[in-house]
Amino acid sequence: MLAATAGRGSFTDMETRKFTSRQRKWIITAGIVLFVGIGLQFTSPAFTNPPVTNEIAVPDEVLAIFQKACYDCHSNNSQPTWYDRIAPASYLVASDIREGRSRFNFSDWDKNPPAVRELLLWEMVNTIEQHKMPLALYTWAHPEAKLTATDLTTLKNYVNTLPGRHRVDTAAIMQPDASHTPVNTPVSTTGIAYPADYKNWTIISSTDKFDGGSMRVVYGNDIMVRAIEAHQLPFPDGATIVKVVWGKQPADSAGNVLPGNFQNVQVMVKDSKQYASTEGWGFAKFDGLQLKPYGKTADFAITCINCHRELVPDQDFVFNIPTK
Amino acid sequence: MIKLIPSILVLLLLAACKETARPVLAPEYLHPEKDMHLITSLINNSDSTIALLYGNEPAIQYGKAIEKVHRSDEKYVLVTAHLRQMPHWYGTNMNGPIVSIEQVAAHLHEAGNISYAYSKHNREGEVLPDTVGQAARIRFIIDQPLAVAP
Numbered sequence: 001m002l003a004a005t006a007g008r009g010s011f012t013d014m015e016t017r018k019f020t021s022r023q024r025k026w027i028i029t030a031g032i033v034l035f036v037g038i039g040l041q042f043t044s045p046a047f048t049n050p051p052v053t054n055e056i057a058v059p060d061e062v063l064a065i066f067q068k069a070c071y072d073c074h075s076n077n078s079q080p081t082w083y084d085r086i087a088p089a090s091y092l093v094a095s096d097i098r099e100g101r102s103r104f105n106f107s108d109w110d111k112n113p114p115a116v117r118e119l120l121l122w123e124m125v126n127t128i129e130q131h132k133m134p135l136a137l138y139t140w141a142h143p144e145a146k147l148t149a150t151d152l153t154t155l156k157n158y159v160n161t162l163p164g165r166h167r168v169d170t171a172a173i174m175q176p177d178a179s180h181t182p183v184n185t186p187v188s189t190t191g192i193a194y195p196a197d198y199k200n201w202t203i204i205s206s207t208d209k210f211d212g213g214s215m216r217v218v219y220g221n222d223i224m225v226r227a228i229e230a231h232q233l234p235f236p237d238g239a240t241i242v243k244v245v246w247g248k249q250p251a252d253s254a255g256n257v258l259p260g261n262f263q264n265v266q267v268m269v270k271d272s273k274q275y276a277s278t279e280g281w282g283f284a285k286f287d288g289l290q291l292k293p294y295g296k297t298a299d300f301a302i303t304c305i306n307c308h309r310e311l312v313p314d315q316d317f318v319f320n321i322p323t324k
Numbered sequence: 325m326i327k328l329i330p331s332i333l334v335l336l337l338l339a340a341c342k343e344t345a346r347p348v349l350a351p352e353y354l355h356p357e358k359d360m361h362l363i364t365s366l367i368n369n370s371d372s373t374i375a376l377l378y379g380n381e382p383a384i385q386y387g388k389a390i391e392k393v394h395r396s397d398e399k400y401v402l403v404t405a406h407l408r409q410m411p412h413w414y415g416t417n418m419n420g421p422i423v424s425i426e427q428v429a430a431h432l433h434e435a436g437n438i439s440y441a442y443s444k445h446n447r448e449g450e451v452l453p454d455t456v457g458q459a460a461r462i463r464f465i466i467d468q469p470l471a472v473a474p
Contacts, residue, residue: 122415129414156414176474199473202356206374208367208407211415217365217376225354244473248367255370259471289474312412319412 040087045094047085050076052107062158066106069134069145070124073100076107083141096135103306115212118164122211125155126311159211167213169247169260176262180289188284189298192269194291195221198242204228205320208257209245215259218243218320234280234316239270241318262289268318278305279317355422355447357401363387364471367407374419375404377468387470396432400465401425422447428465440466 052075056063072078073096084093104112104120112120127133128147139146159165186194201219208215220228224239247260265286272280283301285294294300308317315321360378367374379387380399386392408420426444433439440462444452454461 126412126414130412159415173469173472176472180474199361202354203362203376204354205418206365206376206405207410207416207418208374209416215365215367217362225356228354246365246471251369255368257367257369258469259364262472262474265473289472291474315412319410319416320418321411 037087044085044087044090047078047080047094047097049078050107052076054108054110056106056109059158061154065147065151065155069128069139069147069151071106072138072142072145073097073134074104074106076101076105081142092137096138115164118159118162119212121159121162123307123310125152125159128152128155130311132310164212165210167247168250170250173249173259174261174289176289182291186286186291186293188267188286188293189295190282190284190301191274191298192267192282192284194265194284194286195240195242195267198244198265201225201242204241207320208248213248214245214263215248215257216243216245228321234272235270235318237270237272237280241268241320242266243320264288264294265291275301278302279309281305281308281317355403357403360399360401362471362473363400364468366468369407372407373404373423374407374417375402376419377402377465383466384470386466394430394438394466396430396438398428398430398466400428402428402465424452426461426465428462430466 056066058066066074067077072080078097080090080093080097084090109117124133129152134142134145134147182194185196198219198221201221202225204218204220204224206215206217219242221238221240223236224241226232227235227239243266245263245266247263249258249260251257267282267284267286269275269282269284270280271282275282278301283304285300286292287294305317308319312319357378360380361384363377363379363383365374365376378401380397382395383398383400386394386398403425404423405419406421406423407417410416410418424444424446426442429441431439431441442454442458442462444454446452
């Protein structure tokens with residue numbers, strides 16, 4: 001840049017000639033950019049790969065896809081390119097890696113309980129199908145990480161072989177008795193009390209969640225139902241959704257699948273102030289016939305919203321919209 | 325470095341798109357069954373359907389009772405819908421368009437025995453042909469166990 005600005009005259013001209021004010025501005029600006037640019041490189045984050053504690057074990061063709069498109073941010077084997085290491089891009093890359101690893105880490109895979117590992121794999125398929133992952137900016141800078149329709153099919157075929165896909169309740173279904181009935185209304189660490197009257201609410205949908213071998217019925221309270229009817233988004237404060245989850249019994253000779261054991265009741269309550277940190281939704285889950293509140297601290301709600309935010313940010317973080 | 329400026333532009337564009345996309349729920353409907361409560365939900369992958377069985381209070385009481393004796397004031401509604409993939413989650417199928425609505429109402433006869441009125445129609449109220457045989461269908465509906473929910 002300097003050469004282009006100053007190189008028009010002969011060497012002697014250069015010695016004696018005064019720069020025009022326009023040229024001087026260019027030189028100063030270029031100098032500052034260079035100075036700040038070089039300066040930034042000294043504070044540029046260093047990329048470190050912590051040791052691999054437990055690498056994910058999946059078929060080779062599945063691993064190859066993850067390594068190609070996800071490992072840079074979701075493993076301890078990140079391989080940033082030279083241009084990823086230049087500030088200020090390096091700041092973005094480092095923060096993506098930090099955030100990516102904190103969500104799940106292929107190099108620390110057994111940190112998650114088995115059911116969570118399976119759910120994460122299904123979530124991965126969905127983030128890829130909806131072009132949320134790998135991050136758009138990343139594939140733009142690393143075109144080789146783009147995934148194809150064939151890659152997606154390979155992953156779908158794989159998740160369909162996971163055990164949850166084929167889980168059925170074969171033993172006699174557990175019936176509630178007096179010993180199960182909680183004495184007091186259970187309350188979640190997020191401050192949500194078990195909404196026992198949901199059975200009088202309107203059913204929004206029924207689902208076959210075959211990824212984990214469960215079936216569900218989703219209810220909405222009056223505020224929720226009115227908002228759905230009025231096509232009101234985001235849902236207003238007070239809107240509440242209850243999802244009842246059962247296992248599945250094996251199909252009978254006519255193909256009918258009946259609910260198996262009761263598993264849990266999950267709740268989402270809209271309160272834009274109280275639950276501002278989780279997009280205005282409070283989350284709760286009550287497990288088993290005893291309706292034991294899930295989550296030692298209220299922080300469990302972060303994992304709930306992370307998945308809902310990743311996949312349904314445009315419908316106020318709710319999956320079950322009413323169907324025709 | 326060269327990649328940086330366009331990448332920031334892309335970032336801004338992406339951010340802008342996120343701001344302006346105002347999604348609207350499609351004109352989809354709910355199908356509430358007034359004064360009825362859920363008995364159970366049924367999935368049938370051979371037919372590719374998912375159904376909700378509702379009952380009135382006496383039907384729910386029958387479901388809870390240990391001694392199974394049907395009462396003459398029980399009413400049932402079985403709403404069957406096509407299964408379709410949940411739009412934003414590969415891994416869940418959910419209720420799509422309604423295929424049929426079957427109603428069963430018990431009647432007490434002077435002789436003391438109970439008979440059942442059965443009807444099958446679509447959401448628009450048009451009567452649908454009964455293909456399985458009413459007697460079998462009525463039994464199937466009134467004998468469904470109550471799904472366990474504490």
